[in-house]
Amino acid sequence: MTIGEVARRAGIATSAVRFYEDQGLISSIRTSGNQRRYPRHMLRRIGIIVASRRFGIPLAEVAELFASLPEERMPGKSDWRRISRRWHDRLEARRRELEQLEEELIGCIGCGCLSLNTCRVLNPDDTLSAEGPGPRRLPGGHGT
Numbered sequence: 410m411t412i413g414e415v416a417r418r419a420g421i422a423t424s425a426v427r428f429y430e431d432q433g434l435i436s437s438i439r440t441s442g443n444q445r446r447y448p449r450h451m452l453r454r455i456g457i458i459v460a461s462r463r464f465g466i467p468l469a470e471v472a473e474l475f476a477s478l479p480e481e482r483m484p485g486k487s488d489w490r491r492i493s494r495r496w497h498d499r500l501e502a503r504r505r506e507l508e509q510l511e512e513e514l515i516g517c518i519g520c521g522c523l524s525l526n527t528c529r530v531l532n533p534d535d536t537l538s539a540e541g542p543g544p545r546r547l548p549g550g551h552g553t
Contacts (some may be wrong), residue, residue, distance in 0.1 A: 410446065
């Protein structure tokens with residue numbers, strides 16, 4: 410498949426196809442005229458890349474995963490099962506973190522008290538700045 414065909418089928422820009430190739434996530438062969446040709450199974454890899462980006466999985470982790478997949482052929486069911494298992498725990502942990510953050514934000518926005526005794530976010534006189542930048546008391550913050 411040409412780069413244009415791959416981009417159309419995958420629903421991404423040709424520049425993204427080139428970028429993914431430059432990052433080693435997909436591969437092509439070159440024709441005698443130095444044009445890229447992609448095997449059809451690269452569409453599956455691109456699909457995984459696009460999905461992983463939607464879930465916030467870094468490209469470096471996708472590259473790690475792809476290192477264990479066969480490049481010369483379409484990965485089989487067992488390959489995809491292995492990928493799914495590996496990402497399931499990570500996505501489950503991310504879901505729990507988001508739920509916890511949502512609870513914190515709803516509580517913060519909903520209470521309206523700004524009480525020094527109960528508010529985990531309030532930082533009077535910026536006393537936490539000595540600990541460094543970013544949120545210090547919220548889950549996932551630098552101080553938790």
